Amino acid sequence: MGRSKTKGAKEIDASSMADIAFLLLIFFLVTTTIDQDKGIIHKLPTWSEEPPPDDVRINDRELLEILVNANNQLLVEQDYVELEDLKDIVTKHLDNRGRLPQYSTSPQEAVISLKNDRGTNYGTYIEIQNSLKAGYSEVRNKYALALTGGSMNYKELDDCADNEDLDASKRNTCLGLKKKVQGEYPMKISEAEPVNLGGN
Amino acid sequence: MSRFSKDSGKKETPAISTASLPDIIFMLLFFFMVVTVMRETNPILKIKIPQATELSKIELKESVAYILIGTPTDVNTYGSAPRIQLNDSYAEVENVQFFIKKSYAEVPDAYKGIFTVSLKVDEEVTMGIVTDVKQELRKADALKINYAANRKVLEE
Numbered sequence A: 001m002g003r004s005k006t007k008g009a010k011e012i013d014a015s016s017m018a019d020i021a022f023l024l025l026i027f028f029l030v031t032t033t034i035d036q037d038k039g040i041i042h043k044l045p046t047w048s049e050e051p052p053p054d055d056v057r058i059n060d061r062e063l064l065e066i067l068v069n070a071n072n073q074l075l076v077e078q079d080y081v082e083l084e085d086l087k088d089i090v091t092k093h094l095d096n097r098g099r100l101p102q103y104s105t106s107p108q109e110a111v112i113s114l115k116n117d118r119g120t121n122y123g124t125y126i127e128i129q130n131s132l133k134a135g136y137s138e139v140r141n142k143y144a145l146a147l148t149g150g151s152m153n154y155k156e157l158d159d160c161a162d163n164e165d166l167d168a169s170k171r172n173t174c175l176g177l178k179k180k181v182q183g184e185y186p187m188k189i190s191e192a193e194p195v196n197l198g199g200n
Numbered sequence B: 001m002s003r004f005s006k007d008s009g010k011k012e013t014p015a016i017s018t019a020s021l022p023d024i025i026f027m028l029l030f031f032f033m034v035v036t037v038m039r040e041t042n043p044i045l046k047i048k049i050p051q052a053t054e055l056s057k058i059e060l061k062e063s064v065a066y067i068l069i070g071t072p073t074d075v076n077t078y079g080s081a082p083r084i085q086l087n088d089s090y091a092e093v094e095n096v097q098f099f100i101k102k103s104y105a106e107v108p109d110a111y112k113g114i115f116t117v118s119l120k121v122d123e124e125v126t127m128g129i130v131t132d133v134k135q136e137l138r139k140a141d142a143l144k145i146n147y148a149a150n151r152k153v154l155e156e
Helices: A002-007 A017-031 A083-094 A122-147 A154-162 A168-184 B002-010 B021-035 B094-106 B109-114 B127-139
Strands: A032-034 A038-043 A063-068 A074-076 A079-081 A111-116 A189-191 B036-038 B064-072 B083-086 B089-091 B116-121 B144-148
Touching: A017 A032, A017 B021, A038 A122, A038 B116, A063 A083, A063 A122, A074 A083, A079 A083, A083 A122, A111 A122, A122 A154, A122 A168, A122 B127, A154 A168, B021 B036, B064 B094, B064 B127, B083 B094, B089 B094, B094 B127, B116 B127
Parallel strands: A063 A111, A111 A189, B064 B116, B116 B144
Antiparallel strands: A032 B036, A038 B144, A063 A074, A074 A079, B064 B083, B083 B089
16 A cells, blocks of 8 residues: 555556557458449439330431340441440540531430340440440540640539539639530430340 | 677667557558448348449438349359349349338438439349339439449559
């Protein structure tokens, strides 16, 4: 008793602190996942009971028809095409402006139609969706760079329009430019009602 | 020189101080707490989500409902045909509509406008089941969807 009085309050032993922290760390490593909430955003058409009217035909020239069968093979405008070439075809179709007879007359009119089989692989489907989106972003980027004199691409315009740290006037300029790019190259991807295209 | 070595030889080498070890571990702990999220569902399906380049990030988890499609991990009990997982259990295509409506009702009012359905689908699954789910989503009027994908590692 007397000894402890003379020595003063003892220091708390902190050597087990590391063990406790390790335990917590391992607990969190096991129960959590690194977040991966990324993906390709897509908009579905609204549901209607009656089938779409037949007379709404888009000019064949404006329509880029993509078919995928159960063997994950692509048919673009009746031609067999490799997946890697799809993006270039999309950009050609969008930015054709009436030059080649098989592609669109103007980007505003251009429509891409995608039809897949029930047996198509989901991985292939996503790669196609990705190629279509990539094609659109390529032409949009090009146009955005031309509008801003090479300083901003479409993605940067989009970020700038949503960035709340910037002042309102700058944001509005970005938003205006973004709208202009979207107006020039509207994304029109139409997915047909599911059918069986065969292939196996 | 000789005196120097004698001096050091006399003393014992001091033990490495571990006083800062808890601090280091805590730092790691906080890092993991910040960058990770709690696992919400039990893995009852094997899902390898595809890779893509044109990715958008979903900012608000509160406004998202998840539909998982993949092959069951327990093949012996549930077979190898692709199944749908809603919350923590297997479901059929017919259950999707109700699940989506329920999830939508649970979303805070402020986020209802950006309600998104995230489809986490295994890349080996065929489109048939995915198309069925998409038709159900259209019926449930949940039109904004997200095909979950990882960033593609460039080959070149």
